[in-house]
Amino acid sequence: MDAADRPGDEAARAANSSLVQDFGLLIKAATRLEQRIDSALRRECGISHTMFEVLIRLCRRPDEEVTQRVLADDLTLTSSGVTRLIDRMEEAAVARRVPSPEDRRSVLVEVTGHGRSVFLRAAEVHAQVVERYFVTPVPPGDYRRLTGSLGEIHKALRDD
Secondary structure: OOHHHOOOHHHHHHHOOHHHHHHHHHHHHHHHHHHHHHHHHHHHHOOOHHHHHHHHHHHHOOOOOEEHHHHHHHHOOOHHHHHHHHHHHHHOOOEEEEEOOOOOOOEEEEEOHHHHHHHHHHHHHHHHHHHHHHHOOOOHHHHHHHHHHHHHHHHHHHHO
16 A cells, blocks of 8 residues: 555654644744733733733723723623623722713723733733743744734734
8 A cells, every 4th residue: 555545644644744833833833922911911910811801901001991892892891701700800909990971781891090000010020021032032033024924914804
């Protein structure tokens, strides 16, 4: 029996293709980096990485009115998922729900004063982890190419 005719050889070649391996490496690196960030934020600041993402969104434009629906869309969460997340953020006193002045059916989410303080500390912790595990391992000349390429990938996925 020819090697190409053996059961599993074609599947093995597909599983070991450079495209499968390269994409797997990207996913593994991103997952491990996210886990490192989440662990550091929980340990140092008492918030999850997802809470940090919400705080980024709420602090980026302080005067913007942000609904739970907008947060769900931005974070690709379900409406029940974002509801539970904001519940936990209210328990931690980093965010609060307020009625929308324009629409009685809508609830806005805003950062608290304590939330701003937690966010500033979390931003430092986040930057330290990203610097150590995302920036430092990449040669300086390649870093701009890497982030530029990631931006192009994001744009292609967004535009499609």
